[in-house]
Amino acid sequence: MQQAPAIRRHRLLPRLRAPFRLRMxxxxxxxxxxxVAAAIGLLSGAAVVAMQQIVHLLGLVLFGxxxxxxxxxxxxxxxxxxxxxxxxxxxxxxxxxxxRRFRRVADPIEANAVGGGKIPVPGSLYITLQTxxxxxxxxxxxxxxxxxxxxxxxxxxxxxxLRLRREDLRQLVAAGAGGAIAAAFDAPLTGAFxxxxxVLAAYSVAALLPVLSASIAxxxxxxxxxxxxxxxxxxxxxxxxxSYPWIAxxxxxxxxxxxxxxxxxxxxxxxxxxxxxxxWSQPMLGxxxxxxxxxxxxxxxxxxxxxxxxxxxxxxxxxxxxxVALLKMLASVISLGTGFRGGLFFASLLLGAILxxxxALLPVLxxxxxxxVEVLAVVGMxxxxxxxxxxxLTMSFLALEMTQNLPLALAVLVSALLSTxxxxxxxxxxxxxxxxxxxxxxxxxxxxxxWVRDLTVGRMMRRSGPTLMTNGTIAEARRRFPLGATKxxxxxxxxxxxxxxxxxxxxxxxxxxxxxxxxxxxxxxxxWLRPDQTVQDAISAFGREEADTLAVLDPRxxxxxxxxxxxxxxxxxxxxxxxLYPARR
Numbered sequence: 001m002q003q004a005p006a007i008r009r010h011r012l013l014p015r016l017r018a019p020f021r022l023r024m025x026x027x028x029x030x031x032x033x034x035x036v037a038a039a040i041g042l043l044s045g046a047a048v049v050a051m052q053q054i055v056h057l058l059g060l061v062l063f064g065x066x067x068x069x070x071x072x073x074x075x076x077x078x079x080x081x082x083x084x085x086x087x088x089x090x091x092x093x094x095x096x097x098x099x100r101r102f103r104r105v106a107d108p109i110e111a112n113a114v115g116g117g118k119i120p121v122p123g124s125l126y127i128t129l130q131t132x133x134x135x136x137x138x139x140x141x142x143x144x145x146x147x148x149x150x151x152x153x154x155x156x157x158x159x160x161x162l163r164l165r166r167e168d169l170r171q172l173v174a175a176g177a178g179g180a181i182a183a184a185f186d187a188p189l190t191g192a193f194x195x196x197x198x199v200l201a202a203y204s205v206a207a208l209l210p211v212l213s214a215s216i217a218x219x220x221x222x223x224x225x226x227x228x229x230x231x232x233x234x235x236x237x238x239x240x241x242x243s244y245p246w247i248a249x250x251x252x253x254x255x256x257x258x259x260x261x262x263x264x265x266x267x268x269x270x271x272x273x274x275x276x277x278x279x280w281s282q283p284m285l286g287x288x289x290x291x292x293x294x295x296x297x298x299x300x301x302x303x304x305x306x307x308x309x310x311x312x313x314x315x316x317x318x319x320x321x322x323x324v325a326l327l328k329m330l331a332s333v334i335s336l337g338t339g340f341r342g343g344l345f346f347a348s349l350l351l352g353a354i355l356x357x358x359x360a361l362l363p364v365l366x367x368x369x370x371x372x373v374e375v376l377a378v379v380g381m382x383x384x385x386x387x388x389x390x391x392x393l394t395m396s397f398l399a400l401e402m403t404q405n406l407p408l409a410l411a412v413l414v415s416a417l418l419s420t421x422x423x424x425x426x427x428x429x430x431x432x433x434x435x436x437x438x439x440x441x442x443x444x445x446x447x448x449x450x451w452v453r454d455l456t457v458g459r460m461m462r463r464s465g466p467t468l469m470t471n472g473t474i475a476e477a478r479r480r481f482p483l484g485a486t487k488x489x490x491x492x493x494x495x496x497x498x499x500x501x502x503x504x505x506x507x508x509x510x511x512x513x514x515x516x517x518x519x520x521x522x523x524x525x526x527x528w529l530r531p532d533q534t535v536q537d538a539i540s541a542f543g544r545e546e547a548d549t550l551a552v553l554d555p556r557x558x559x560x561x562x563x564x565x566x567x568x569x570x571x572x573x574x575x576x577x578x579x580l581y582p583a584r585r
Contacts, residue, residue, distance in 0.1 A: 040151070041176075041216070045219065047150050071299075083137050083294075088137075112200065117169035124149045140331035183219055183222035186222065240371075246376065344389075392413065456535070470500075487548065498558070531552055535571065
């Protein structure tokens, strides 16, 4: 009777052996891990094409347009107004249904910064569907958030099933997000550096092969499924030297415009939060406003791919460019501020291209200067996107792959770095990290800080042993705890509550009266730690209180244990070294 369970378990072992061997192969073999990343890239590219086709189909059904709706010169007024309104109703209903179950879903940046790359699949599908509805029905949001969310969730789920190490899982999530961006823009280097700068927040030799393989695989499958993204915008020749002062001016203007755009979204959210409009119903209000703006200009609708073709390939007047820029910015702020799902990636590209053309046309009209308008449009596009997204090399490679012009890519890099410096100095956040800041998070990039939060006081502390009563005598305590037995013992009062620490150096000092009560030796009565505090909180507390040891208390001020500063610093150094010098695969 005792052997039956063991026999059943033994019969199950052959079934588990193959997956176990597969996991070991992927954990130990870099080539196998790279193949997994490439497979994630293939699936990411297919997912991006599928979402693009769904949005295209929605544009055909709702607006009667086979081309991107934002690129048409005129649109039926009823369709232009009704599309965003219907989208707002659907997004509002989705919040009403899913607000409890999907209240907090991490995006790739937050997941890699805090959660070690773990992203829930159901919540990601929920966000992806909301973004498709938002953009497909005309809200002024980009689809890149849906692309990266779905691809990263797929990568995270695969990595968790394979039981990858924390760092390997983070790299796989970055590979999925990079593959999605590469497929969306037909630009593998852009996707790879998006993964490095935004989702990993580091350039790593170990991550180079899997991330780049995922980006290339995603680009290939996207080209096969969609027939390519069209010919690149070829801009031959050098960037004239006299253009660089205007490029610098454009970078400053792009940085300021990016800061205004990000703050405007937050201001709109705060304004609505203080209003009587229920949070779940705010997208309906946003749909009405965006629909009204679409009556003035269809270029505000959806992500803006059609408007980008109109701006880059058309000959719009200065007045038309200014009107489109103001309306698009207003529509993007309203869409995101009222709860439509999506991002500012493509909106910032479009607004930057318009800003670049405006800056190029002003000196032409005012001073008769001959500036390359197309060059400044590309520079402005990437400078404003860098201000909002926070990825200068990503934007530089986007310009290079889009135009195949190396001198122009270098000019873009100069403007992107200048724009980034200004935003960091006067604002300090990208759009995604600004959203974290508004929620009370301290995340400024996808650098892995989750292990710091996991390394809590409760995990590091030494569980409480014997305690001493404050009304006990020094002589009794000396008999129980001879010198060298420990560094400190918690003191408790008659009710069992914490009353301070008794340091062994104070207890065994020759000048103490053995008959005196221990309460007179109590140190750090008002200083203690909680088990849910992080190692950084503990280190700060030790420095602030000038203490070597502190007690750890529960909410009722009962002693749970003690923590020593030396042990805390040693554990922090060990975990830091693991991240700086990870074990080889």
